Amino acid sequence: MYSTGHHFEPPAPPLAPDRVTGLGVLMRLRRNAFSAFPARCFSAPAIKYRLGITDLILANTPDAMRHVLADHPDRFRRVRATGRVLGPLLGRGLAAAEGEAWRRQRRTLAPAFTPRTLPVLSQHIAACAEATCARIEASSDGSIDLLSAMQDLSLDIAARSMFSLETARFGPELRRLLVFYSATIGRPRASDFLLPSKLLTPTDVRRALFRRRWSRIISSVIAERRTTASPDTPRDMFDMLVDAYKDQDEGLLADEVSTMLFAGHETTGLTLFWACFLLANAPEWQDAVREEARACDVSPSTAGEALARLPLTRAVVEETLRLYPPAYMSARAVMDPHDLCGLPVRSGSLVLLPFCMLHRNPAFWASPSRFDPSRFLDAARPDRFTFLPFGAGPRVCIGAQLAIAESMLVLARLLRGNAIAMEHADPVQPIGSFSTRPSPVPVFKLRRGMPRAPVKSRRARSMTELGATAKGRSRSDGNADV
Ligand code: HEM
Secondary structure (H helix, E strand, O other): OOOOOOOEOOOOOOOEOOOOOHHHHHHHHHHOHHHOOEHHHHOOOEEEEEEOOEEEEEEOOHHHHHHHHHHOHHHEEOOHHHHHHHHHHHOOOOOOOOHHHHHHHHHHHHHHHOHHHHHHHHHHHHHHHHHHHHHHHHHOOOEEOHHHHHHHHHHHHHHHHHHOOOOOOOHHHHHHHHHHHHHOOOOOOHHHHHOOOOOOOHHHHHHHHHHHHHHHHHHHHHHHHHHHOOOOOOOOHHHHHHHHOOOOOHHHHHHHHHHHHHHOOHHHHHHHHHHHHHHHHOHHHHHHHHHHHHOOOOOHHHHHHHHHHOHHHHHHHHHHHHHOOOOOOEEEEEOOOEEEOOEEEOOOOEEEEOHHHHOOOOOOOOOOOOEOHHHHOOOOOOOHHHOOOOOOHHHOOOOHHHHHHHHHHHHHHHHHHEEEEEOOOOOOEEEEOOOEEEEOOOOEEEEEOOOOOOOHHHHHHHHHHHHHHHHOOOOOOOOOOO
């Protein structure tokens, strides 16, 4: 196993007490999902709480998650909280659709995300990464807010790779609205899970008003795309959607564009931020990623081929997704009474799947609090259902490959020419509420060139061992559908 000799344990908030009630879990979700669930989740496959006239089930183990997501997806449906919290951004887009509409939308979009499309997507990623890194390098006085930089870059990549658009005109307003939404009315509340959809709370009214402002920007994005495309522009996802939805109302097209822009950048931007945070605190891993990036060409024309030569960078991205999954949890409602890992569940019960707990369960992960990307290099990679940053089953994230490729190529480009460190040593906590955001938002120091002398003797030994493990690793391991 590759070892840097240095062990970084990033801070994490304390778990909920074991005596927490079902309502307590839901209330804690608004503050921080990383401290909403009790340690009991590490031992019980599923836990049931009474919640008024219904039940709340926490599905904790790989078997319980497999049951809900992959083995019996037809026995569960989306919960109304998803519609309340994400509805203003997703509308009727793929992530919110159900039944036959969902099947049709998934079939329409799937061709845009097959492995065949990765080389072209990688070109766009590399071009955007190059432009952003060059700008940062030219303008930075050394101090930088990498959270904003990575989220702006991810939005750039989503807009360019899927819709052939530059973000100069709409990007800042779109990001400003999202930052506002995620910090305020986008945080899930207990009432989102408990109240019938028809009963509107003051927060729901504010969300509806937000949706109007958001939809206005999405309409202007679509108008811009329609006017800027020339007959020579290669076909992109927008053309595909226009063809597929020509018999549908314009609103569905707008919801799909909105879904892809939102889901396609918020989570990936956060992954990049957390990877930078972890690498700034684990300098030996940072050196190893830099060395790997310097040994291959990540410029646009060759970026697609470079992906296979960045196994260490990929392991860092996966370890980041384990510790800080941007989608920290999923939720479903039970459609018919049955048995979930020995626990009888009633129709209408609410099931939570806390990925953030699964990823830190000591029964499945050695030293789970430790940042150790080498666990993703081992021949004995984690079992598919112990690592679910993209979910699983028919509703697995459609953009998972794109997100991983994007995170790898951006990290490789950023680190091959720069070193990053934290400006202050203050602890940074993950806050899982709308997504997994840092608190406080830290400032980084960026230094151009090769800042640290490599630790020669240990590096030489470890990199030799690493070469052996990384080469022996096959991409068909573990995440078959990711
Ligand atoms: C690191 C980045 C990402 C993470 C962690 C992530 C996570 C997830 C998860 C956990 C789900 C499943 C939710 C559930 O079953 O309830 C999901 C679904 C989805 N994701 Fe992602 N995602 C990422 C990037 C992307 C990208 C780049 C796109 C699009 C370009 C995207 C589009 C979607 C869509 C449309 C769905 C709904 C799929 C369906 O219901 O059929 N995601 N994502």
